[in-house]
Every structure is written in C-alpha cells, then in structure tokens.
Amino acid sequence: MNDFQQEWVAVDWGTTHFRVWRMSRADVIEGREASCGLLALQKDQFESTLVNHLHGWPVNTPVLMSGMVGSRQGWQEAPYLFLPVSLREVAVGAVKVQTKELNRKVHILPGVACQDQHRPDVMRGEETQLLGLGAGVEDWAGVICLPGTHSKWVMVENGVVNSFDTYLTGELFSILRQHSILRHDLETEEFNAEHPAFVNGVEVGLSESTPLLTSLFRVRARSLLIDRDPLANAAFLSGRLLGEEVRSAIKNLPKMEKIHLVGGSSLTKLYAKALTLAEREVQQHSGDDLVRLGLTAAWRFLYS
C-alpha cells in the first residue's frame, strides 16, 4: 500500500444525518457533519452535497459510504444482501458509484435483508455498525440491540448475521405523541431513565399484565381521571413501548446472554434502564464510533 492509499474518506449518510471523516488508515484527521440527510435531498443533489463537504481535503482519496444513501431513494442503490450474511460479505459487497464531477473511487456498502416471506426485514447502516463491533474478531458472536426510530435486534454467530427483527417502537412513540388523541396528554420535553413513570411503564410492558392497545388508551384515561402530569404520561408511554419491545426481543434468549447495546443518545440510556429492569446484562457501545470502525474495517477489505 502506498502513502496515497493511506488517506480515505468515510461517510455515514442516513435518513436525517450526514457525517464525513477525513481518515488516515484507522485514524480520524478531521470530521464534519450536517443535517443534509436523505429526506432533505433530491436524487441529483447527493454528489454536489458530498463535493461541498470534501472542500479543502485531498482530491483523489477514495470515499466509502454507508446508510440510506444506498437505498432506492438515495444516490445509487446498493442492493440488499440476503441472510445469512457474513460481515466480510458486507464489506466486499460495496457497490461502485457512478460519479459526474468527482474524480475518485466512491463506494456504498450494501444493506442487509431477510427475504423469508414470513419474516421480511431490512437494515441499512446498522450492518456497518455490526461490522465495527466484530472488527478484528473472525468468529465474533453476540446479540445486539440497536435503538432508533426503527430499533433492530440482531443475532450474530461466527461473524455471520443469522437473523434480525425490527421494532417500530420509536416511530410509534413519535406519531402517538404528535398525531393521536394522546397528544393532549404528553409533554414533549425529555425525561430521564430514572423517572418513576418510565420505570413503571417498562414494568407494565415486561409483565404482560395489560395489552399494549389498552395501555395506549389508558394514558388518555389516566389523564382525564387521575390527572397525571404530561411529562409523567410521556415517560410512562415511552417505558410501556420499550418494555413491550424488550419483553418480545428477549423472550427466547438465554437469561445469561449479554446484550450489546449500540447508541449514544438519550434513547440508549432508556434502553439500558429497560434491559436492567429485565435483569439482563448490558454492554454499551458508541454508535458513532462503531460506524467509523465498520467503515474502516470495510476499507481494509477493499483497499489493503
């Protein structure tokens, strides 16, 4: 490998966020970020957006990208790889992007999908974090929870993603808060993971004592009859939904199985608390670091 190839550019380009790092091998020289995610761009604006954010950096270094930029609505589709998928296959499956003005190699990592018609599912971006988590360990194995608008629970064995499930938890909380009859009863400010109403919500969700669809309406009824404050209502609802997700997700997991929790946001703290209440051991990882580590692992496969 010559000196030139030691420099490259890593890009994490999702639905709402854009982050780019000037890299020297595995080290960050400089990082930039912006809110120009997929939703903010037209199809023909991706290349110029990237060009703008590379300003002042070396002009011929290769670029490796991950996330929704490779979806059908993104810059160029990087078709899904179907389960089971090794983390090495994700790296090798990078798709070359047709550029107009950029005179460099640009690749996008593929997403991963399950095509079983009884269990269809998709991920884009999380596979890169998994790649980061297993980087350097050939036979990496573990259960990974990736919180988000659509949270993922993934089973990796021997460096291979065998199965995963997506939960609509985060988006459901958001649309209930914005668009349902509950919107009158929910505070939009943040609460923390120790809020008693959050803890109570998780416990109800873990216990299976009340159907989810009934719990949702009871937030409204509680507000009408018992006059709980809107912040407590929001905390309860969040806990109730997370408790439901965690109960379902750990149902078939051995009690001793440690859960790798990927994130860094306030949401991750809520998941950590919910998993602790479910008496599960948790190991937390920084989501930002894992994306970069995953892109770096893929870059090694591709360019070294």
Add this chain to the structure above:
Amino acid sequence: MNDFQQEWVAVDWGTTHFRVWRMSRADVIEGREASCGLLALQKDQFESTLVNHLHGWPVNTPVLMSGMVGSRQGWQEAPYLFLPVSLREVAVGAVKVQTKELNRKVHILPGVACQDQHRPDVMRGEETQLLGLGAGVEDWAGVICLPGTHSKWVMVENGVVNSFDTYLTGELFSILRQHSILRHDLETEEFNAEHPAFVNGVEVGLSESTPLLTSLFRVRARSLLIDRDPLANAAFLSGRLLGEEVRSAIKNLPKMEKIHLVGGSSLTKLYAKALTLAEREVQQHSGDDLVRLGLTAAWRFLYS
C-alpha cells in the same frame, strides 16, 4: 303520563356525528342527522345547533342526549359514573342542561369510568348502547364488543357494568396509515373481510407468533422485498391489529361465551370475521338502533 309527555326528542351527539329523532314513546316519527359533532363546534354553539335541528317540531317536548356532548369539551359536563354502574343508574344519572333560549327540559346521560389507578378507562355514548341492549331485561348479562376508533370490550352482569377495556386499535391503524413510514405502502381504499391478507393478518395477530411492533415494520419490509400490493398491505395491517385486540380481549373469556358485537359499519364486519377466525360465537346488533333504544329506556326511567 299525559299525551304531551309521549313526545320527546332523542339525540346522539358524538365526536364527529349528530343524530336527532323526534320520538313518540318508543317510536321514531322523524330522524335527522348532520356532521356537526363535537370537533366541529365551539362551546357556545351547541344550543343553537340543536335549535336549528329541531326546526318545525313541537316546541316543548323534553330532549334527552347522549355522547361526547356531555364531555368537558361539550355543551355541559355530565360527570362520569364510576364502576360498578347499573344500567338503571346511567338513566337516572342524567344531568339537567342549563339552556338560554330553549324552553324545554334538556338532559344529558353521564359517561361511565373506571377510576382504578391501574386500570383507568372512560366511555361516553357506549353506555347508552349498553342500556339499549339490556333494555327490558332486569338481570341482563353478556360480553359486548363495540368497535370504533377506540373499541370497547364490556362485561355486564345482572344489569351492572362491572369492567371494561378500551383498545386504541382503530386510531392506531389510522395514524399509521397517515403519518408513519408505512403510509407509502398502504392503499386508502376499502377492502372486505374476506380479503386473504386481512385473514392472514388476523391469524398472525391471534397466534402471538410475531410481536406487534415487529409486524408493523414488516409491512414496510414486505413492500420493499416482496412487492405486495398496497391494498393487501392495508388489509394485512388491519387484520394484524384486530387480531391482536381480539386475542387480548378473549384471553380470559370462557370459550363458550357468546360475544355481542355492536355496530353496523364495515368495521363491524371485520370484527365479526376476526371473531369467527378466533372460533367465537357472535351476535350482531345495530349500533344506531341500540343508541335509540338506550335513550328510550332512559326516557322511560326519567319521564314515566
């Protein structure tokens, strides 16, 4: 009772609908309806709205109303009666309305609530349908399912409402279809209860094989990977949610217990199908008729 008292006015005034009947004892002389429900009115517009719709009818007959018109946001609050509540108590609990221009007796039936802090719940309007269902049978008993935006499952024993649960099913379907990422994958046209995707959704919901929060995202994944049509996706989602509700609601019911299904809309047909798939015996009742029968039963208590 003199001849004058034989005429009265029944009003069913909900969140989105308004129906009024000129009655002679239990018989309808004339009916009118409009879309001036609670959501379409300011607090001071209820009386004039009613006056407009009584045009041409006798001027001194008493008026008996039911529904959201008696909520805090309605014309005048008719406070909830708390469980356990006999159907007779609902009738006797009618609240006299302060009128400005109307020179007649106007009453609103109270709603019913459960104040148990672990199980808070409210209904307004459905109690009148229950009154209609049990009218004339002192010790009426049964399990009643009332489909709607917020569907209710009610246990009546010996003419007394002992417990009930509300499910946010209908509203959840609606906000998922309008506001979630699934909106791209769902047709807004109607499907019928025999649609294979609806039946499949109910079966998944009844079986507990897939967590609800996972099923929701799979509608999206199925659309991306398997290319199911948007009408089938909507039918599946509807069935999945109804199946979830029915599974939860019948869990502790004896297998032989008949379920009284109150409605008349296309939604009721979907519930009837879901209950049949759950191998439950169903007896259907017209919701419109029951409101009027309930108001009539209450009128008898109040004026005879």
